[in-house]
Amino acid sequence: MAIMTQSEAKALMTRVIGFSKAESIECNLNGEVSGNIRTARNTVSTAGELRDIILTVQSTFGQKTGVATTNEFTDEALESVVSRSEELAKLAPDNPEFMPILGPQDYIDVNTHFQATTDVNPAWRADAADACISVSKEQNLVSSGFLNDSDTFAAIMNSKGLFAYNRSTDINFSATIRTEDGKGSGWVYRDFHDASKMDTREASRIAAQKAVSSADGKAMEPGKYTVIMEPAATVQLLLNMFNNMGQRTADEGRSFLSNKSEEEGAPKNRLGEKMFDERVTIYTDPQSPDAPTPPFAGDGAACQRTDWIKNGVVTNMPNSRYWAEKTGVPYVPTPFAGNGLFGGNTSIIMEGGDESLEDMIKNTRRGVLVTRLWYIRQLDPQSLMYTGLTRDGTFYIEDGEIKYPIKNFRFNESPIIMLNNLEALGKPQRIQGCMIPPMKIRDFTFSSLSDAV
Template identity: 25%
Template structure:
């Protein structure tokens, strides 16, 4: 397989149109899976995806072709396909001059692709083995453990006929553990997850202890009806609710009245959205949650443009001190709507709360729910960003500052915008792994939130 940077150079050398951009991403992945207190599968794989973006004519049209081939003899065919697509298609509404190099070739451009291996799981496997042994010795008194650990390193090279040469190595790691136990004849389950770029920050013994605590809460069960409940949301649950908020922050969508950030004659930028001085931000340099500091996209949308590939990605405060601070615009959209360019972030942090921990927030609750995980989240109404979804693997009753029982599952209906408006307490921000969106978005830092009237719209019989 050709080195990624060599593939870029060979493809660019074949250009016969006005401009060409080539992106190559090599992904090295290791995975580990276990079920019923036993390791089941593990493996390491490598894959390549590369895209040619051809620009032709005035006004400019773009043709995009993505391939996974590693045969050097097929490079020309992919380039010609992209160029032919550019010649046939209509002019692009997001057309803009290609980004020119500002600081020369990235320092690591010529280095080999980064890689992972199965050894990255050594500490995790040791921690799990201790958990398996304890469970086997205690029989049904200890949980059966199921889960999945994954580590990826993605190396992306981006080059264009403008002379741009950019590269970034992006490690991503996550561990998810489900614990299942039968308590007094009733099945109980709980989930915990953690993310870390190199997995060194994952503490398996602490995760197993948290699982044991949550499963212990299930020794007593209580059936509750649908309704509105004071609810404490841990950081992982908050992340699963805030990520759809980020994805909805389209400037064009707001100007055209198609999302929750529209108002007559403009957008809601500058409007207060949260009762507390919370800040929702993305930053490619955020410690432990870094992502590529430049745009690298293979298709244009309302929020990103293939013509912006290689442009610096900078920190953005989407909500600043409770006020809507920015919406997402590519260069073309920013020019059209006289707004600042803002690149959708690949991490998300919510800050501005107190230093209170989740435990302290539970201790301060007279009666309410602790909602540990969500799943099957879907958008119901883009105009209000109303979401629906189900609870799963752990809804617990809080009474007099203590978790006293597990309760039945619910379907919920809530908008993250309304949650920010109604939240009465935010605790300390910490790195967390979303459960619902983990396959698409892992880099989050969130506080626990207190919602005085979280809407459980109906009872769910899901286990």
């Protein structure tokens, strides 16, 4: 059993806390049931399932903390992991940034679990993979893809009476479809909490169409262009920006939100400044109908909707309890997104507009349509300048029509500049757990050509 109900998780962690001899103890319980199927060259290559539960115990004496983990839940194993964490705590040095554990919290109701995803089985995955393969074979194309579904739970309990529990499901599918000669490539990605929304055949048709239409791209001169970016082309840039919005790095002069003023008494960060186009609003919301999250942070703090950027103004900055207390500002937690190597992105939501992708194309005299960006790397943390490549379908637009495919570009651009050069926004779409609108952006910088397809 890799998924525990709320009552089962609470009962187990109550047993754990009962073994504690520390001044305080916190338990984290994370369980997962997941399955996947991978395809390559129009056939299934691998498939698998994973089931596991991990208990993490954190014991504290004064400012000394020790952590131990186990996936065995007999009384003997639980007592052993608690004892081990206490031994490690006594050996640890004092933590100068230690913060005591939180007390009970009030959590809002969220809807992150869908039975349709829990019910996904190997036959369902095989049918989903076959739909992609069939679309590819019908057009003499070559496909590869990956589908992963998961049912997870996370629970937190401590000796001060805090208890948090959330169960969540997720399913995601990606496919790359290419022409047989490798000269055309299309790509698509879909993810949902609810597997009943997943249509791998419809998604694969989009990738196939882009593969056919992107073959033999023409070379264009690098430079600044008006670009229409599908959500997959901007989501990672926006996530990178959000992940660099922390208050501490700004206060310490290490981020794009650092205030460089040398005036005495000047704020150390740019909280409250208008830094983006007034149409830019980015927030997190555990109760979002399309991208819900757990209602608590990794430390158990309660989360509600938080505006990070509102009408172009930086309205909140993620911080830690320690840094909030040190600087005398409110603690602003972000929703729990998973632990360790398999932790996900924070589910950010960007408000959009009314234009469809087709409308944006019709209203463009000369520009470039970008399917996605790839191999993104940071060049400068102070300006958030990034470089990377366009991939899997890049097209030239002229007089409101897609004229022909073009060779891919390397870009050098910052999401700060990008969000100040907005011309139009479309309806937000789910991508990588986020809600991101298609965007029309002027003066996007393409620095050189790329031979990638």
